Amino acid sequence: MKSSRRSAHPRILNGRHAAVAAAAGLVAVTALVQAAGASPVAPEAKRAPVSGSVTVYAALTAQGGQGFTSAFESAYPGVTVNMVTGGTGALATQLAAQQQSGHVRADVVLFADPTDMDSLVSEGILSTWKPSLAGRAIPAGYTGKGWVGAFTFEMMMLEHPGMANPPLEWPALTSSALQGQLAIGSASYSGTTFGWATELHTLFGWKYFQSLKAGGVRVEQSTTTVGTDVASGKDLVGVTLDSVARSIIAQGGNVQMVWPNDGAVPIPATVGITKDSGNTAAAKAFVTWLLSRSGQVEAAKLGYDAAYFGATPAHPMPKHEKQLNINWSRITADKTSILDSFAGIFG
């Protein structure tokens, strides 16, 4: 299949478009929000009088979670953030189990998998509230029923510097030179790996992964572990997130970010609030803050690819870097079979 040339990643905000969009957006959002019964919140939130504690389930690293926690808590001194980080799959399972036992403990959900968010809404775990994103261009596919994309994870390659023939494209990972020297994450634990696996399966079929398996690929749980494997020298190449890569480089790891020539795989980090949240005000404040300028700047500081306000992290994706386009709406139906096939190959 041909990869799409259309970039899913907006970088330019046209001023006039912005003004019109802002007006329309305000009206639309106000109407939507009134219908949902909540009070409208302007994008650039003033320090609203929220307090108490808010529980966030986030598919981030511990450091990433800690970074957002500190930044939000200094913006909202009355609120304590209870940040729970982990893989998307792990957190989603916990939410489902909590739902079964009748008491969902999360207030805010930040996953790396839009399909999970859709299921959470249909299962009644996520509320349909969305923050107002008036006055800005929302990338295609970055908004759904009850959730919004906050930033982007890019699945790319992390490599040991000084390799004789460094792989520069996805098919190159099956090369025999990388026998036993490659690490990837687990699709059932890591939402971003799931997205990457889905896209590559669409492109190259399952035999791609079968040859990876035959080549002795190491399947870690999280993409962070993949990054550490490369940094410590355990593996030469790893498929991981740009945010993980940046974090390792910031800590002095001897690694090299390689953006695949045939396109990085972008996965939106999707955020929403739960229906039964015990502190809706604080939950909304968190989400709104995350999507505000200060939140986005913080995200970029932490190494994430912010979606709005042009905030860019260190070592940003090159301007002309190709991006593959995932058709998320089609994936929801196939999700179980994709996961089963992945598990069938890799165990």
Next chain:
Amino acid sequence: MAAVRAAPAAPEPAGQGVPSGGAAIELAGVSLAYRDHTVLEGVDLEIRPGEIVAIVGPSGSGKSSLLRTIAGFLEPLDGVVRINGGVVAASGVNIPPERRRIGFVFQHYALWPHMTVRENVAYPWKTRGVRTEERARRAEQLLARMGLDGFGDRSPTTLSGGQQQRVALARGLAGDPRLLLLDEPLSSVDAARRDELQTLIIDAARAQQLTTVVTTHDQREATTLADRVVVLSAGRIAQFATPVELYQHPANAFVARFMGALNVFEATVVDRGNGWLRVTLRDGATEVLAHAGAAGSEAHDETSVAGDRVVLVARPESIRLVAAGAGDQDGTVVRSALVDGRSEVRVEVGSALLHVFETGLPQRETGERAGVVLEHCLVLRGEGARTSG
């Protein structure tokens, strides 16, 4: 209906429990069963105040059970148990051990390992409310009597078997008991120490005129310690008499054998005369002539007739060995040895192997023929038991 009185809290001085007359311990028609198995049957026993009584019998005869019934650990099925005239066990009544004011010494000492020696001994006073310093003082006194000065602070587990049993004896005497019961107290003490302990037991009992009952499987021990001995067989009393009586007039063959008689033979009377008896031993072949005790003495047998089954007991020291052919029967010397300072000879007469004691050094040769004269024999009837004398 008698008034119910609370048990006295203050300790009674020793000896006050001894009644002026009557038995200290009385069992009447006591029987005991354990899981369909009869342990004691129809036991009638009266023990006098201040007396030391030993209960002997083979294992399984019920001696421990008898003692423990007196102590209150076992409840009789039938019969009445009285201590100092007061009923402690009867149908519908069973006074628990802690109220019977008895001292008990166990075979395996039963000293509490988490308490010191002094605390062990002082415990019977502790349960009766005596203050710490007072009971420590009394415990020390008892320990001193047992020759265990300075052992008060030690742990019982660091003591030897003999020392532990002395502590147990001290504990048994503590609390001013009315009776002292000892269950095979010397079995777990090595032979060298037994004498010491025997003396201690007797001294302690005599000093306080304390009624004492001891069980043992060793008849020598029983005859050393006791004023009177109960011989138990399969849950029944075979004989209750002084050691001399048991020796001279055992009630039946069992008692005779158990009290250490050698040369006990079951036989059938062939002929009888004045002071002598001719019998055939059970094998049917060997015939033996025995001289019973002199006429008028209790061992003299006047009533058996030919064909009667009797038990013949020949004392080793009353068998004379003479020249071959010069005795009532001839036998062959099988072995001759010096044992404990006297000459012990085994002589075979027909199918019977006789033990003979001779004075002086052993002079017999193995294989030598000798004449055998059986003097002062006891003739017992079957297994009939005599009542206590």
Next chain:
Amino acid sequence: MSDSLAGLSAERPALGERQLHRLKLGLLAVAALILVGYPLADLLRSALSGPGGGIGAWRAIAARPVVTALTHTVVVSALATMLAGALGVTMALLVARSDLPLRRWFGGAWVAPLIVPAYVTGVAWLDAYSRAGLSDDLAHVAVNWLSGPGGVVLLLALQGAPLIYLLVFAALRSARIGAFEEAARSAGRSPIGILLDITLPLAKSAIAGGMLLVFVSSAADFGIPAVLAIPAGFTTVTTVIYSDLSFAGGANAISSAGALSALLGVVAIALLIATSRANRGRAGAGPTSGHGATSRPLLALGRFRLVAAAGCAAFVVVTTAIPLGALFITSVSPGFRLVFAPVRWVGSSYASALSGQNLAALGRSALLAGSAAVIVALGGAFVALLLRRESRLASAAALLLSLPFALPGSVVAIAVLIAWQRWLYGSLLIILLAYVARFAVIGVRTSTATLGALSEDLVEAARVSGASQWRATRDVVMPALWPGIVTSFAITFLFAVHELTMSSLLYGPATKTFAVAVLDAEQAGEVALTAALAIVVTAITVIVAGAALAVRSSRRLVVADVGIEMPAWQP
């Protein structure tokens, strides 16, 4: 003075007392059923007929990935058992029958690693011998197959060998076997011949029993496969249960995990019944022989003594010292590579390990382990006292309670989850229930053994000295129980504080235990933090074990008198 009627009371317990006893027995039965019976029964029910259970669940079990995992588990456990058997028997022969220098020390050194939790061993070996580990950095030697079935077999074998060693060593010490060997020796048989003809056949039941035990515990192990097998995509039943429940199962997660757990449980019980049948035929080890260093050893190593000693020392170093050393170095190395110069070591991972979420997890583990230990120790004593004269009830209770201990931890956790998740999901209480259910048998067995060894004489002596039944119990029986209570407290605390299998299945975001923190850090790729957490949990275990041993040996009460069962740590 007549005391015939003084203070009359019947010896037979009053009607009220008997009723009270029955009431206590009833309460005990109810508690046992709630704690153990209900969850296990519910597991079975859910597997057979629950939502997503029944035919659906069994079909799921028959699916390829699950069959693969089952096959993996059986094969790996079998291989590990055989290797452990060979190692354990060799160790036992070396210590009990040869003239190996310092053999007592070796015996202790071979058993000591039992104190390190399995997952810590896994992490330590990876830090030591895998690529980019200690041996790779220092000597360019890396054991690539460590992450995968080979590593799992090796580490399970190393974990099982000390168990077999202990059992076989005890059997070899019996005078019975020694006497037969002496007879064969005087008949002129060669040492190897004696070994093959006499020693090993006579020790056969100890060896077989030990190997069955190792097989079951290898199949039930989760920590080692979690660390070594998951990254290689090598599944075992325990990792499938874990991943099913943690992130892969979806809506039917619990019921499919339940079906798998039920299957594993049934297999485990069958094996354990086989084990107990094998043990029943075994005559007691009998008195230990007095043969010490004085008698000529059966296996005289002669010239090879020093070589053998060096070999054993090397074995200890390679399997214990180096991995722990690598673990330590990993924990203090900054950045992503190992740093060997002490001046450059940093304590930042320890700072992380003992702060924030991790410190909270540590506090939780201490609280859970402490509570479970108190309940088990005191409850066990209470149960033992209650069932003192009811021998049939006592054996039934012991059997029921030993089920959650013998079954794999995954099975118990899933059973507890299925039974209680509606009310207690994600709470500390559900983890506590699982701990108590699993370790209850420790308290009951220890106190029952203590009471069994307590001669009734001691109680009677108190009674005849004037103490009522109750007072005699208080003054004589309870002091005897205390060492056993302390021991069961210590053992339960140890097991609970580094317990991973059940905790990883029952924890919620607010109830992460310390062992789960280690696993999480490992899965999140935080290598130095994982090592630091692992060292902290091992240090806690060692300290508690050491304290318990010190307290025991300093007590005035001689342990032998009260007959406590405690696994021998030294030959």
